[in-house]
Amino acid sequence: MNEWAGAFADGLVTLDEELEAAFEAHLRDSSSLVFRVAYGVLRHPQDAEDVAQEAFARAYRKIGQLRDRDRFRAWLVRMTWRLAIDRWRTDRRRTSREESVLTLTAPRPTDEEAEANERALLLWRAIDALPEKLRVVVVLAAIEEHDTGEVARLLDVPEGTVKSRLHKARHRLAEALRCLQKDPAAR
Amino acid sequence: MSAEGPGGAMTYEDRRAVHLAEMELARLLAVDPSPDFAATVRARILRQAGSRRLYFRWDSVSLAAAAVLVTAAAFMAADILRAPAGIQAPVAGPVTRVVAQPGKPVDAPLPPRIVQFRGPIRRSVPLKGRTIVLVPPDAQRALHRVVELAANGALSAGAAELPVPPTETPTRPVAPIVVEELDVMDIAVPDDAMEDGVD
Numbered sequence: 366m367n368e369w370a371g372a373f374a375d376g377l378v379t380l381d382e383e384l385e386a387a388f389e390a391h392l393r394d395s396s397s398l399v400f401r402v403a404y405g406v407l408r409h410p411q412d413a414e415d416v417a418q419e420a421f422a423r424a425y426r427k428i429g430q431l432r433d434r435d436r437f438r439a440w441l442v443r444m445t446w447r448l449a450i451d452r453w454r455t456d457r458r459r460t461s462r463e464e465s466v467l468t469l470t471a472p473r474p475t476d477e478e479a480e481a482n483e484r485a486l487l488l489w490r491a492i493d494a495l496p497e498k499l500r501v502v503v504v505l506a507a508i509e510e511h512d513t514g515e516v517a518r519l520l521d522v523p524e525g526t527v528k529s530r531l532h533k534a535r536h537r538l539a540e541a542l543r544c545l546q547k548d549p550a551a552r
Numbered sequence: 553m554s555a556e557g558p559g560g561a562m563t564y565e566d567r568r569a570v571h572l573a574e575m576e577l578a579r580l581l582a583v584d585p586s587p588d589f590a591a592t593v594r595a596r597i598l599r600q601a602g603s604r605r606l607y608f609r610w611d612s613v614s615l616a617a618a619a620v621l622v623t624a625a626a627f628m629a630a631d632i633l634r635a636p637a638g639i640q641a642p643v644a645g646p647v648t649r650v651v652a653q654p655g656k657p658v659d660a661p662l663p664p665r666i667v668q669f670r671g672p673i674r675r676s677v678p679l680k681g682r683t684i685v686l687v688p689p690d691a692q693r694a695l696h697r698v699v700e701l702a703a704n705g706a707l708s709a710g711a712a713e714l715p716v717p718p719t720e721t722p723t724r725p726v727a728p729i730v731v732e733e734l735d736v737m738d739i740a741v742p743d744d745a746m747e748d749g750v751d
Contacts, residue, residue, distance in 0.1 A: 376597060392590050392593060393590065396585055396589050396590060396593075397584050397585065400583070400584065400585040400589065401581050401583060402584075404583055405581050405582065410583070412585075413585075414585055414586060414589060414592070417585065417589070418589070418592055418596050419596070420586075421593040421596075422593065422596045422597050422600055425597050426597075426600075433697035450651070453737045485576065485580060488573050488576050488577060488580070491573070492577070502575075502579070504577070506574070507574055507577040507578045507581050508578070508581050510578065534563070535570045536562060536566075538570050538573060539562055539567075539569055539570050542569050542570075542573060543566070543569070
């Protein structure tokens with residue numbers, strides 16, 4: 366076993382070697398996915414890393430309670446989503462204040478950068494306006510080009526449900542984008 | 553403007569806008585964590601394990617303190633329960649009776665009520681085994697008199713031979729009752745007066 370796992374030998378939270386190896390594999394394979402899920406909600410690299418790390422730490426503590434180890438990845442993604450949503454709701458007011466300060470103090474971007482930032486801001490606002498069930502489908506489908514089957518496995522729902530939610534989400538997204546493009550004051 | 557075209561489908565512009573938005577979203581989400589992400593996760597797990605262990609230690613100390621407090625409270629409660637709550641009801645036991653002796657006036661109208669306490673009223677004044685007599689004031693005076701007589705030897709066995717001191721009986725002047733004969737007039741009415749209509 367590696368060094369860090371050995372450090373748990375006298376600790377309170379210890380896993381057997383098989384679980385340690387499984388957790389190490391998941392940590393290696395799922396770091397990017399978990400981080401992107403958190404980033405899709407928080408859009409802040411440090412906050413997203415913090416939430417992703419916390420999700421892994423919780424998963425380490427509770428991996429022994431997981432009945433089906435093959436579903437660890439989906440379980441971890443859902444835990445990360447919930448943690449990120451909680452953080453997003455808590456920090457929403459603070460983040461908006463920070464964004465306003467950054468807008469005032471940041472150096473003036475080039476026209477191309479400004480246009481890209483505008484487009485991204487518009488898109489995030491349209492996604493934020495979606496209900497949570499539709500929003501998670503859109504974000505997970507956009508990460509690593511997941512198809513509906515993979516999104517269904519991650520959310521532990523039938524694939525038909527994912528397709529239906531994705532269809533509704535696209536309609537609402539189109540409507541929101543149209544409204545935001547026509548009415549800049551709503552941004 | 554509706555988001556849907558004929559038949560509930562999105563218009564071409566909407567489909568294009570959504571497609572572009574999804575491509576943009578995929579691009580925005582193509583970010584990776586910092587290189588030391590895994591190491592930070594391991595450090596966090598170690599730190600949380602340490603803090604949880606410390607928490608459990610504090611938890612043990614708290615449990616021990618609570619156990620000591622509960623034990624002390626149980627001892628105090630048992631000590632309080634051993635002491636009586638207060639005055640108990642009169643119980644059957646030795647009853648002192650004051651019996652009027654023949655030829656000796658006893659001006660105690662009622663026998664004194666004897667109440668015996670089996671336990672102390674207060675822990676600082678243990679009364680166990682002692683007898684307290686609760687009597688009305690006049691009975692108390694009579695008892696004192698009996699005690700005085702006993703102290704003077706008046707109640708001893710040979711006291712019957714001794715002359716009884718005269719009891720001072722309060723005399724009250726009584727006036728003689730004079731019965732006087734009443735002089736009652738004859739108020740009989742003659743029969744002729746009634747017939748004349750005279751009352």
